[in-house]
Each structure stands twice: as C-alpha cells, then as structure tokens.
Amino acid sequence: MTQCKYTSELLQASGLFTSDTKYKIPGTPLPLHCKLLLQDSALLANPEYYRSMVEKLNFLTNTRSDLSYAVQTLSQFMQQPCDSHLAALQHLLCYVHSTASQGLLLQGADQLTLKVYSDSDWAACPSTSRSVAGYVVTLGDAPISWKSKKQSTVSRSSAKAEYRAMAQASAEVRWLIRLLAELNATPTLPVTLFCDNTSAMHIVKNPVFHERTKHINIDCHFTREKLLQSLLTLLHVPTIEQVADILTRFFPLYNILTSCPCLACFFLLQQLKLARGCWSHQEVRKS
Structure with a gap:
C-alpha cells in the first residue's frame, strides 16, 4: 500500500523539484542532531506555504511511519515558523522525494495477533x-x-x-x-x-x-x-x-531500512531512483 500519486502531487506542489534539480540525497527525514527552537531565526514573511506543506505531509504519514517523528516535530511551529523551520521542511521534502515509493506491506496471518x-x-x-x-x-x-x-x-x-x-x-x-x-x-x-x-x-x-x-x-x-x-x-x-524507536528520534536511512522488515515497510527498489542513479546500502550508510 503506497501513496505514490499523492506523493507526486505533494512534491509538485512544493515547487522544489524540476528535471534539472540537483540535491544531496538526505540520509534522514530531518538533519541529524537537529534541534529546532521557537523563533530561533527570522520569521517567515508568508507562513502559509510552510503550514500547507506540513499538513500535506501529515496525511502522508498514514502509510509512512518513518515520517511521523519529523512531521510531529515540524508541526510544533505552525503558528510562527522561522527560516530554520523552513530549511528543515525542505530537507524532509528531499527525503520524501528520494523515497517516494515507500509504503506498507499488508500480509495475511493465520491468527489475529x-x-x-x-x-x-x-x-x-x-x-x-x-x-x-x-x-x-x-x-x-x-x-x-x-x-x-x-x-x-x-x-x-x-x-x-x-x-x-x-x-x-x-x-x-x-x-x-x-x-x-x-x-x-x-x-x-x-x-x-x-x-x-x-x-x-x-x-x-x-x-x-x-x-x-x-x-x-x-x-x-x-x-x-x-x-x-x-x-x-x-x-x-x-x-x-x-x-517504535524511529517514532521518537532521528535515524539514518540505513537504520530505517534495517527496521523496515519489523515495520512491514518496503522500498520498490526497481522503481526508486535517487539523483539519477541507484543507491546501495553502503552508499546510504555514508550519507
């Protein structure tokens, strides 16, 4: 179960990604050791973009548990978002763009456990x-x-x-x-x-x-x-x-991938392209 179409529409609405867009593949939904504070930089002149994108990302967490911690963190600054919060949001959008095919694997079971x-x-x-x-x-x-x-x-x-x-x-x-x-x-x-x-x-x-x-x-x-x-x-x-550890703190992408079998999440590797190429676990570990 994925939200590929919704993800594509969300990324298009962000206005960050075009055919010529180049960016570093983020290893985490938010930067490691990121500590966002209230009004720790200049307030955004137009906060509507920030609020709109966070709301859209919140809906995406219905199939993307790896985004839940980052989205709840950004949601705390909806009233007065700052430049630093916008930078963190853009980092998260790059992560979503890099992992657009991630979703849930719902399997049958012999018992309701x-x-x-x-x-x-x-x-x-x-x-x-x-x-x-x-x-x-x-x-x-x-x-x-x-x-x-x-x-x-x-x-x-x-x-x-x-x-x-x-x-x-x-x-x-x-x-x-x-x-x-x-x-x-x-x-x-x-x-x-x-x-x-x-x-x-x-x-x-x-x-x-x-x-x-x-x-x-x-x-x-x-x-x-x-x-x-x-x-x-x-x-x-x-x-x-x-x-549940990935819902309480930041983790590198490699760690999230390692946890995915337990969460029944998956990546459609044959369809996922990062920065015009395929990544390996070794490359992700270095990011």
Missing part, C-alpha cells in the same frame, strides 16, 4: 524538556496503527516517560480490540506490549504505591489495570529491536 511496541525519548524537546513518545501496533506482521507525539507534561526520569508512553499505547490497543470485536474478529488475548525500559516495566508490575511513583498522574496507571485484567502482557525487547 496484536502486538504493540512502545518507546519514548526522555526530555527530547530542547524548549520544554518534554519527552517524545511513540508506539506501533501490528496485526499479524503488518502495522495498523502508530503515533509519534510530544508528551503533555515533563517527566522527571526516563522510566516515567516510558511509563506514560505505555499508557498511550495501551489505550490504543484497547480501542483496536473493541473495533475488531465489532467486526467479529476478536484478537488473541493477552496482547503483548514490548518495552525496552526495565524500570518502567517494574512500575507497571509493582502495585505498591510509594514515594517514587506518587507524582505520576492516575491515568498513567492505565497499563497496570489492563495487565491485571489480562488484556496485556509485558515483554522486554532490546533497544536495537525496538520498532
């Missing part, structure tokens, strides 16, 4: 020190739901940020279970929730209320409740195998 991967990047926002959370829900081996979002409050530790991210993922799983039930397709329970933070998992499994967790919002204990109801089960996953 839901899996959910939850992750967060602690204090990722340089302006507010809020964390960025992300989750991916798969049905069989195909992703059916994902999100990258900055958390609404500051977390005092990485464990707390992961715990809040797990609550968001758990709520999404509960909704999907109800949706599938209405379609007479009840999934196998309990649903496995994969997390790479052992401290956050300990908070979920330990029902004792103590000084270290009393400041966490009550709604964040949602995951613990679903665990007790046998709706969810927790399983630790190594960080290198954490699928």
Whole structure:
C-alpha cells in the first residue's frame, strides 16, 4: 500500500523539484542532531506555504511511519515558523522525494495477533524538556496503527516517560480490540506490549504505591489495570529491536531500512531512483 500519486502531487506542489534539480540525497527525514527552537531565526514573511506543506505531509504519514517523528516535530511551529523551520521542511521534502515509493506491506496471518511496541525519548524537546513518545501496533506482521507525539507534561526520569508512553499505547490497543470485536474478529488475548525500559516495566508490575511513583498522574496507571485484567502482557525487547524507536528520534536511512522488515515497510527498489542513479546500502550508510 503506497501513496505514490499523492506523493507526486505533494512534491509538485512544493515547487522544489524540476528535471534539472540537483540535491544531496538526505540520509534522514530531518538533519541529524537537529534541534529546532521557537523563533530561533527570522520569521517567515508568508507562513502559509510552510503550514500547507506540513499538513500535506501529515496525511502522508498514514502509510509512512518513518515520517511521523519529523512531521510531529515540524508541526510544533505552525503558528510562527522561522527560516530554520523552513530549511528543515525542505530537507524532509528531499527525503520524501528520494523515497517516494515507500509504503506498507499488508500480509495475511493465520491468527489475529496484536502486538504493540512502545518507546519514548526522555526530555527530547530542547524548549520544554518534554519527552517524545511513540508506539506501533501490528496485526499479524503488518502495522495498523502508530503515533509519534510530544508528551503533555515533563517527566522527571526516563522510566516515567516510558511509563506514560505505555499508557498511550495501551489505550490504543484497547480501542483496536473493541473495533475488531465489532467486526467479529476478536484478537488473541493477552496482547503483548514490548518495552525496552526495565524500570518502567517494574512500575507497571509493582502495585505498591510509594514515594517514587506518587507524582505520576492516575491515568498513567492505565497499563497496570489492563495487565491485571489480562488484556496485556509485558515483554522486554532490546533497544536495537525496538520498532517504535524511529517514532521518537532521528535515524539514518540505513537504520530505517534495517527496521523496515519489523515495520512491514518496503522500498520498490526497481522503481526508486535517487539523483539519477541507484543507491546501495553502503552508499546510504555514508550519507
């Protein structure tokens, strides 16, 4: 499942690409170590272009999970976009142009098995020190739901940020279970929730209320409740195998390609041309 036609129309609307356009192939959706701030450069004289392109890219994330983190980052500056934000947007558009054929591979499965991967990047926002959370829900081996979002409050530790991210993922799983039930397709329970933070998992499994967790919002204990109801089960996953990681931070294109089998994403390599030529994994690794 791809949005090739929509992507082509989006790139045409950007006005950046012509037959003579030459640009360096970007290795990431946004520049590595990019830290965008509010009003860190001159304000755009006409912000409508920026807002329009970010809105179009947001729709593209319906089949492009690798764009979710970059789009949610750029969406934070819709009110007063600056020159630096526009430069980051143009970088993302070049990345989209280079990977226009990427999409989803939806495969059949013998059983209706839901899996959910939850992750967060602690204090990722340089302006507010809020964390960025992300989750991916798969049905069989195909992703059916994902999100990258900055958390609404500051977390005092990485464990707390992961715990809040797990609550968001758990709520999404509960909704999907109800949706599938209405379609007479009840999934196998309990649903496995994969997390790479052992401290956050300990908070979920330990029902004792103590000084270290009393400041966490009550709604964040949602995951613990679903665990007790046998709706969810927790399983630790190594960080290198954490699928939701690409929704919380920047990754080089090579790393995203490596994660693609887990996300059931794919590249139509025979159709994808970059800068009038084909790329190899070795070339991408160097970018």
